[in-house]
Amino acid sequence: MKNRKTHALGLISGGLDSGLAAALLMKQGIEVTGVNFNTGFCTLDHRRQMGKGSKDKLENPALKVEKKHLFPVELVDIRAEFLKMAANPRYGYGKNANPCIDCRIMMLIRAKEMMDEVGADFIFTGEVLGQRPMSQMRNTLELIERHSGLEGYLLRPLSAKLLPPTIPEEKGLVDRSELLGFQGRTRKPQIALATELGIEDYPSPAGGCCFLTDPGYAKKFFDLLEHRDKRNIDLQDFTLLKVGRHLRVKDDLKVIVGRDQQENNFLQRYSPRFTTLEVVDAPGPVALMEGTDIMENRRIAAAITARYSDAPKDRIAKVRVFNNSGESVVEVMPVGSDKTNEWLIK
Numbered sequence: 001m002k003n004r005k006t007h008a009l010g011l012i013s014g015g016l017d018s019g020l021a022a023a024l025l026m027k028q029g030i031e032v033t034g035v036n037f038n039t040g041f042c043t044l045d046h047r048r049q050m051g052k053g054s055k056d057k058l059e060n061p062a063l064k065v066e067k068k069h070l071f072p073v074e075l076v077d078i079r080a081e082f083l084k085m086a087a088n089p090r091y092g093y094g095k096n097a098n099p100c101i102d103c104r105i106m107m108l109i110r111a112k113e114m115m116d117e118v119g120a121d122f123i124f125t126g127e128v129l130g131q132r133p134m135s136q137m138r139n140t141l142e143l144i145e146r147h148s149g150l151e152g153y154l155l156r157p158l159s160a161k162l163l164p165p166t167i168p169e170e171k172g173l174v175d176r177s178e179l180l181g182f183q184g185r186t187r188k189p190q191i192a193l194a195t196e197l198g199i200e201d202y203p204s205p206a207g208g209c210c211f212l213t214d215p216g217y218a219k220k221f222f223d224l225l226e227h228r229d230k231r232n233i234d235l236q237d238f239t240l241l242k243v244g245r246h247l248r249v250k251d252d253l254k255v256i257v258g259r260d261q262q263e264n265n266f267l268q269r270y271s272p273r274f275t276t277l278e279v280v281d282a283p284g285p286v287a288l289m290e291g292t293d294i295m296e297n298r299r300i301a302a303a304i305t306a307r308y309s310d311a312p313k314d315r316i317a318k319v320r321v322f323n324n325s326g327e328s329v330v331e332v333m334p335v336g337s338d339k340t341n342e343w344l345i346k
């Protein structure tokens with residue numbers, strides 16, 4: 001009987017490292033299947049939804065890896081469970097709002113569940129020892145492996161020589177001598193390896209396709225968690241944080257203001273859910289009001305909306321305020337920039 005080929009299932013982000021890890025294994029004759037998880041926080045996905053950028057640049061990078069390396073990549077939606085985890089991660093956040101340790105564990109648990117389905121002998125990732133301060137230090141790599149239930153079956157081909165041998169290496173399914181010992185934050189070895197393997201046109205090595213690592217997004221993320229009941233926050237709330245200026249006026253009032261036509265169109269889609277504001281007699285933004293819908297808050301939100309419109313700043317502006325229960329016009333003086341600067345979450 002013909003020997004079955006060794007089969008590996010890899011977490012493919014679309015960045016250079018996971019593509020290189022896959023290429024190294026394929027070079028040994030190992031069959032590779034990739035899985036790419038949609039967390040709902042990918043910056044590229046969002047730009048695609050907003051129609052920002054060229055089609056080629058907005059293609060899911062994992063699918064580009066699939067085409068380039070000619071192995072299948074399955075796209076798996078984990079947005080609902082990711083959202084719950086991101087609001088309350090067991091291992092906390094990294095520098096910004098990134099719960100990387102919990103995220104890796106969640107993805108690996110899902111990948112483990114797929115192993116039988118795809119007939120994989122082990123899982124691999126493109127992780128490099130010491131490259132990322134939160135999730136790629138030696139102790140966290142071990143912790144992630146343990147908590148995902150993959151002890152011995154999680155191979156990191158780019159740093160394997162610096163880590164204990166995995167079961168597939170011990171069994172001879174993978175030739176350890178062909179694996180690498182990359183370490184640290186420098187990207188030079190990866191770029192040299194890409195050249196050696198003839199891999200061109202890869203995304204910026206630092207990757208960064210995750211809103212949660214963005215400092216500006218993180219401030220809005222934590223503001224939301226602080227001011228809303230976590231049980232009632234949904235994916236749309238987190239999506240909204242990606243768009244517009246967010247001004248926290250007080251505990252029961254946040255105003256979100258579009259910065260351009262695309263953002264105004266996007267915010268408009270949320271108007272069934274939020275009280276919405278627009279200046280009547282001058283071009284200006286769409287603004288949403290989140291919080292208690294009382295007249296005092298409407299007047300503040302209207303003054304902010306007028307401030308960001310083309311209406312004269314030294315005259316009373318008329319602002320249309322509407323929601324599912326009806327519509328009215330509020331007359332206010334635009335608020336000063338000293339106030340908006342104070343309220344802006346930035």
Ligand code: SF4
Pocket residue numbers: 039098099100101103104135210212213
């Ligand atoms: S940066 Fe985002 S997607 Fe990447 S591991 Fe961290 S939380 Fe997960």
